[in-house]
Amino acid sequence: KAGVTQTPRYLIKTRGQQVTLSCSPISGHRSVSWYQQTPGQGLQFLFEYFSETQRNKGNFPGRFSGRQFSNSRSEMNVSTLELGDSALYLCASSSTTSGSARGEQYFGPGTRLTVT
Amino acid sequence: KNEVEQSPQNLTAQEGEFITINCSYSVGISALHWLQQHPGGGIVSLFMLSSGKKKHGRLIATINIQEKHSSLHITASHPRDSAVYICAVLTGNQFYFGTGTSLTVIP
Numbered sequence: 001k002a003g004v005t006q007t008p009r010y011l012i013k014t015r016g017q018q019v020t021l022s023c024s025p026i027s028g029h030r031s032v033s034w035y036q037q038t039p040g041q042g043l044q045f046l047f048e049y050f051s052e053t054q055r056n057k058g059n060f061p062g063r064f065s066g067r068q069f070s071n072s073r074s075e076m077n078v079s080t081l082e083l084g085d086s087a088l089y090l091c092a093s094s095s096t097t098s099g100s101a102r103g104e105q106y107f108g109p110g111t112r113l114t115v116t
Numbered sequence: 117k118n119e120v121e122q123s124p125q126n127l128t129a130q131e132g133e134f135i136t137i138n139c140s141y142s143v144g145i146s147a148l149h150w151l152q153q154h155p156g157g158g159i160v161s162l163f164m165l166s167s168g169k170k171k172h173g174r175l176i177a178t179i180n181i182q183e184k185h186s187s188l189h190i191t192a193s194h195p196r197d198s199a200v201y202i203c204a205v206l207t208g209n210q211f212y213f214g215t216g217t218s219l220t221v222i223p
Contacts, residue, residue, distance in 0.1 A: 033211075035211075037157075042202075042213055042214075042215050042216065043202060043204070043213040044213070045210060045211040045212075045213075048209070055209065056209035056210065058210065058211075088157050090157075090159060092159075103164065104149075104161050104164045105149065105151075105161050106161065107151075107158070107159040107160070107161070109157065109158055110157045110158070110159075112157070
């Protein structure tokens with residue numbers, strides 16, 4: 001099976017712009033989670049989608065949003081970019097089923113976003 | 117206040133040594149994950165635990181739910197084990213992460 005893929009791998013944006021990142025999960029996985037990793041804060045959970053519905057959300061401002069399509073592919077969007085949004089954004093898919101605790105996470109390679 | 121604490125933060129070992137990384141957490145959890153991150157960013161899930169002990173090759177993970185503590189052991193360490201090891205706990209529907217342990221194994 002192909003692994004989790006993320007596009008683009010690298011991105012440079014200017015403060016105030018918006019950005020959309022894409023994640024394709026492992027075939028058959030319906031849960032997609034997004035994480036932000038920075039040197040200062042480490043890894044932080046952004047949100048999780050399951051069957052096109054946001055199931056869980058971390059403590060991030062509303063500028064961070066996401067969605068999931070019927071084929072389980074997911075996108076996350078960050079509007080009005082700030083310098084502090086520079087980070088590695090990781091998505092992970094899981095074969096967890098509805099109602100159960102999220103299972104083992106399979107991570108993509110990440111998108112490195114730089115905001116200037 | 118960090119829900120997840122890892123120790124040590126940095127660890128240097130000689131090839132062949134037995135290594136232990138510790139993780140303590142302060143919240144009730146449904147599962148604990150050990151992750152490995154190599155330079156360049158890629159993360160691999162090593163273990164998911166809710167009780168007891170698991171073993172994959174030279175890696176062993178244990179968890180004590182009553183003491184809210186988990187350990188990751190690496191037997192016969194090798195330079196390719198050099199990476200950052202991250203403990204993550206699932207509580208309710210939130211993931212909390214430790215700050216990671218940076219391991220360097222010297223040949």
